[in-house]
Amino acid sequence: MSASTHPIARRLSSLGESDRSLLALVMGLPLIDGIFPALVLAGALENPLDAIQIGLLIFGGSATVAVVLGEMDGTPREQARTVLVVGVPLILVAALQAAIAPSIASVLDLVTFERFAALVIAAIAAKTASARIGEYLPGPGVIIALGLLASLDPEGATFEILADPMLVANALLAAGIGVGFALSLAVFGPVLRRYVDVDRFRFGCALALGILPLSLLGMAFGQAPLAVLVVAGLFALDPDGEEGDEATAKQPTQSAADRAHRTDGGVRRSHDDAAEPGEEDSTVGESAIYDPYPSDDGTDTAGRAPWM
Template sequence: MSSSQHPVALALERRVGGATRLLATVMLLPLLDGVFAAVVLAGGLASVTGIIEVGLLVFGGSATLAVILAEMEGSPREVVTPILAVGAIVIIGSVVVAALAPTIQTVLDPAVFERFAAIIILAIAGRTASAKIGDWLPRPSMILLIGFVASVNASGFSLVVQTDPELMLRAAAAAGVGVAFALAAAVGAPWLRNAVDIDRFRFGSAVALGVLPISILTSVEAPVSLAVLAVTTLLSLDPQRARERDEHYEPDAVDVTAAFADGGASQGVDHDTTDASSRPTVDDDDDRAPWL
C-alpha cells in the first residue's frame, strides 16, 4: 500500500513536528477551531448514533489514522501510552466545550446557527478530501465567527449562565469514541499498516463527514454517516494483507497521491526519458507486420 499524503496531517506536521505532538494537534483541532462547539450547539450529540458519528468522524477519522499508521513508531504498547495521554486531554477539553455551550446557546438563534454548523462540517470534509479544495475554502473558525454574528438573537438578548451535566457526559462519550478509535488503530497497526489504503479511507471519511449535516438539519435518524464509513472501511481494507503482521512498514517509493496530483514530477518520474529495453523490437527479416 502506498503512503498517504493526508492534506490535514501534512499541513499540521510542517508546523508542529513529532508524532505525539502531531497526534495531539490532530485530535485537539476540533476543539480549537470550533468544529466540535458547532456540532454541540447544533444538537449533534442528541442521540447515541450522533455521539458515535461525531466521535469517529470528528475526533477520529482519517487524519488520526494516518498519523498513527504512518508517523508513530514502536510496539503497540509503546504507542498506546501517548495516545492515552492525548485522549485524556481531548476528553477534558470536550467536557469544557460542552459546559460552555448552554450558556452560549442562550443568545443564539438555533435555526440559523445549525445552517452555519453544517457549512463548517462541509468545509472540514472538503479540506480532508483535497488540499487544493482546502486552499479555496475559508477556515472553520472564520465560518464559526460569522455564524455567531449572524445567529445572535438581538431582540431578546440575555446571557444566562447555565450548564447541562448530561450534555457534558455526551461530549465526553463522543471524545471517548474518538480515543477508542485511536487505540484500536494503534493496537492493530502492525497488521493495518500495509492492509489499509489510507487515501481511499480518507476520501470515504470525507464523504461520511459531508453527509453528517443531514442528521443535523433534517429529522432523518438513520445513521447515514456510519453506513458510509462502514462501506469505506470495507473498500479500503485488504483482508489478505491484514492476515500478516508487518513489523517493518515500508511505503512505496512513489507516492500514488502525489503522482496523480502532478503527473509524478514530485516523485522523480521523468516522462521524457524511456528505457530502451522496454521498447518493442521488430525483426527486419520477419515478413509479419509489427503489430501482429
Template sequence: MSVSRHPVALRLEQQVGSATRLLATVMALPLVDGIFPALIIAGALDSPLGILETGLLIFGGSATVAVILAEMDGSRREQVRSVLILGAILLPVAGVEALFAETLKSVLDFAVFHRFAGLVILAVAAKTASAKVGEYLPSSSIIIGLGLVASVDLNNASLIIDPNIETIAQAVAAAGVGVGFALIVALFAPRLRGVVELDRFRFGSSVALGMLALDVLGLLPTEAPVALGVLCVTAVFAYDPDSPTVGNSVAAAGHAVGSDRPETTASETVPSSSSPSESTPGSTSSVGTKSNIAASVDNVERESHTADTESDSDSGETGYGFPDDSDSHAPWL
C-alpha cells in the first residue's frame, strides 16, 4: 500500500486493486480462509465478550482501519455506502457458514481441531506484525485444511437439518460488530486520518490477536477478555493528536525549501571567499619572482656601470664622448 504499508492489505491490494474491493477482500477473508468457521467450532462466540473480540479483531482489525484511512477515496457518504453494501453481503454469508459449522462439529474431534484454530490465529497475528515473517508461514487455509484432516472423525458424522439458531445469531452478531466498527471508522475518517498512527495500531492489533489465540488454545489462566483489553490500549496509544496533517506537512516542506536558500547562499559564498585566500600564495610567489628578476638586473647594471667608469678613468677621456650605453641596458625599467 502506498500509505499504510500494512502487510496483509498490501498483498491483497496487488491482487484486487480497487480500494472498495480491497476492503471487501480484507473483511471477507475470515469467511474464505476458514478462520471464522474454526472460531465457531472452537466456541469463541459463546459469550458476548467473545463475539465482541471476534468481530473487532477478525472482521475489523488493523487491516480494515488501514484500508479505510489510507486507501479509500471519495466523500464520507460514499465510504459509508460502500461499508453498508459490504455488510449486507457479509452478514448472510456468516450465518450460512455458522449453519455448516454445526454440521462440521459432528465430524471433527473438537480437542484436536481446537489447537489448529489457535494456530491459525497466531499465524494471522504474525503476518500482521511482519510481512517478512509471513513469507515463511503457511496460509490460513492450509492450516485449517491440516486441522480438518487431523481431527476428522466419521463415526459420529450426521447432517444437521435443524440448525442451532443461537449459533447462527452469534455468528451474524460477530460479523455485525466488524461491519459496525468499519462504519464508525468511515464516519470519523476525516478526523482519524491526521491523528492515528497506523503502524502503531497494526502492531498492537497483532498482539491482541496473539492474546486471542492463546485464549482459544486455553493457555491463559483467566476468563477476562485480555485480547479486548489489549485492543483498547492499542487504540489509546495509536491516537496521536500531535501528528502533522497533510496541510502542515506541505507547509513544513515549503518552510524547509525556504530555509535551504540561506544555506545554499552561504555555501556559495564560502568558495568565493576562499578563492582569494587560495590565490594569495600564487600571487605572492609571482611578486617575489618579479622582485628577484629586478634585483638581478640591477646587479648586472651596477656591475657594468662600474666597469665603464673604471675604463673611462683609465683612458683619461672627458665627458664629451658618446653617451653611456648603460641607459639602454634595461629599457623596461
C-alpha cells in the first residue's frame, strides 16, 4: 500500500514534492489544521497513557505508515534521517501549542468545544476508512473553526504561557511517540514491507479513531482506542509474507481434465482402468473417462419415480 491508496495521504501527495515534504505534511497536519490543539483543549492529554494514545493515533497512524513504507526511497539510514529532520520541529511546535492552550481555553466554553473536537476526530476516522465518504464531509479545519465560533466566551480571557507544565510534557511525549513510531517504520521498513498488510492496519486505525470521540465525551472507554490500535497491528501482520506469494505462484495449475472432474460430477478413472482388454489405446486417447458417483443409480426400475 502506498500513499496513492490511502485516502488522506493521497490527498496530500500532490502537495509534497519530495519524501520529506510529504512526510512533513502528513505528520504535521494535526498541528496545521488544529486537530492537536483541539485535543489538548478537550482534555485528551491528561496523563502519559493518553499522550501515548494520541501520539500513535494522530501523529503516527495509517497515513504515516503509508508514506514511510509506500513512498519513501533510500536506505533505512537515509529514511531515518528524513524522519528526524521532520520530527524535531514537529515536537517543538506541539509543545508550543500545548503551552498556549490554557490561554485559548480561557476564552472558550470547553463543554461545547469538546463536542466539536469529538466530531472532528469522527470525521477523520470516516475519511481514513473510505475516500468516498470523506468527499461528503467537511475538512477538520472547518469543523474546528465552527467549534471555536460556537464556544467563544471572551469574558474570562487570560494570557499565560506554561500555565500547565504537565500538559506541555504530555504534548512532548505525544509528539515524541509519533516521531518514534515513524522512525521505527523507517528502520525496520525492509522487513515490515514484506510482513505487514497496511490496508488491515488502516481499517484498524479508523476503528480506533472512531472510538476516541466517545472517550472525549466522557464515556468510560479510557485507553480502549490504544488497545484497538495494538490489536489492529497484530492482525496486520502476515507471517507468510512473500513466501506465501511465491508458494502460490509456484503452485501447479489444474489441467482441463481435473477441472472437468470437479464440475461434471463424475469419478475419474485412470487410463489403464478405462481400457478394456483387447481395445486399442487410440480409442481412449489422452482424455480421461469418468464414471458416475456410486450413489448415482442409472437403472430403470419399474415403479420407481425418476428422482428416487
